[in-house]
Amino acid sequence: MLGHRELCVPVTDWADFLRPALPTGGVEVPENGHAFLVAWLLGPKRVHASASGAVRRFVEVTTSDGERWAEPRTPYDQAVIDDSINGYLAEAGIPPRPKRLAWAFTFSVDVETEMWERVNSVLKTANDVMADTHLRLLDLSRDQWEPRP
């Protein structure tokens, strides 16, 4: 496992991302470990977190009988999400994401789409799907994928 201090990643803390409100026109950080690894690399200037931006979420259930419905996300569901994200971050030596916050990139969805294309282009060179490998590759090639100012 690779610690972020071993790389050129600026040492930061998730607390630095906290703001009173989420940015206007920003786009939500996807709820997965890979997206939060990128958020960590982008830093608190490009990613904001706020306790005031949380929205009610739903889980979609389907059965082989053809039934389908939505139900509110439970504490169990949230624990599954938090564990998956924090487990991924831990593999890259990044501290766990604080709970019960909403997270958003400060840029628009168009910029975000372009960013993911560039991120995936950089990662295409690696067959390894481990989080620490992704952290290393993305940190080495930040100028290739980081959104333009």
Add this chain to the structure above:
Amino acid sequence: MKRLVVALVLVAIAWQGVAPVAAETTPSTPLAACEDAALAGDYSSWVCLGGNLTGVDASTGVLESKTVASSQVGEPVTRARLGVSSLSSSTFDSDFDGWCESGTICTRRITMYISETKGNAAWGDQSGVRGTFDVALRTNLNGRSARWTVYLTVDSGPSILINEQWVNCYEDLNYWLDNNCGQHRVKAQSGVTSWTINYSVFKSPLLYGNRLENSNKYYGQTSGRFTPSGFQTLVMSPLKSAEFECWGTGNCVFP
């Protein structure tokens, strides 16, 4: 006239008491329909997962697989019957037995990046059902790759030796044979490839899927071979995850 109507109603009520009720002869779940088909067929041993049957033909010894229950079989599964609302804040390990226990296959899309599919399975021989167990597959998407976790537990019957268990990744090619995008052997925490499950929930270590380069739809599927204590080795019907999409050069999502 009123007397005639009353008499007809009484006859109808009395007739209901002796006539077979159609609902009682119709299997209530895909699993029940599969068990009925397994016992009606000539199988020396068989496994049902939801409505999917895998059995050994008693006369030829050939392994057969087929879907015996369509999506329209049985009564609708309600949320209460699934027991999903009873989920607590604890981990999947302890809640594994608390949802989707109604003999069907259920999928919960928790986010666009996490989906869990659970199936109820039964196994037996020509004399009937000898045991039941649950199998579940969690898929967690990160960028353009998936991570899988397999859960197994015995619901009834003897303990089960898992001879081998796999999660295979498939690229959905619609009308063609789906393209394999990775074969991942499930191991116990200790790293061994064969282990015994009982009434406590087995949770596998994470299985790391390959990077998925093609712009397409994909899914994971877990299957394997197992040997119930005191019984012969059986082949588990595959449990398929929900499909996820990895379009263009973007990230993979459950739609």
